[in-house]
Amino acid sequence: MELETEPVPNLFFGLGARGKRAERVADEAVDQVLAYLKAAPAAADAHSADQLVLPLALAEGPSAFSVAEVTSHLLTNIAVIRQFLEREIVCEGREGSAGWVRVA
DSSP: OEEOOSSSOEEOOOOOOTTOOHHHHHHHHHHHHHHHHHTOSOSBOTTTHHHHHHHHHHSSSOEEEEESOBOHHHHHHHHHHHHHOOOOEEEESOBTSOEEEEEO
8 A cells, every 4th residue: 555645655565364354454554554644744654764764873963753653673773773883863752652763
């Protein structure tokens, strides 16, 4: 499912599995869209946020972006990057809710 957002579209999906009803797969994608819209104006969806941390940590100067959902994957990625780079990276917000990532 594609949500026409600027500057790039956001993509959402549900994974099928043997015995899983197609309606449930669609419901999973719709639930992701609704969570993203509820967190608006979030800059990054739950699946993209962890991918943005490394380029921002390597860039000069401070950066910040909002995220529709703080995930364990995002928190793990931040912890790993901190092991290799001397940058202050802070994730504000509780896991499962909207938040902000700040790179100083």
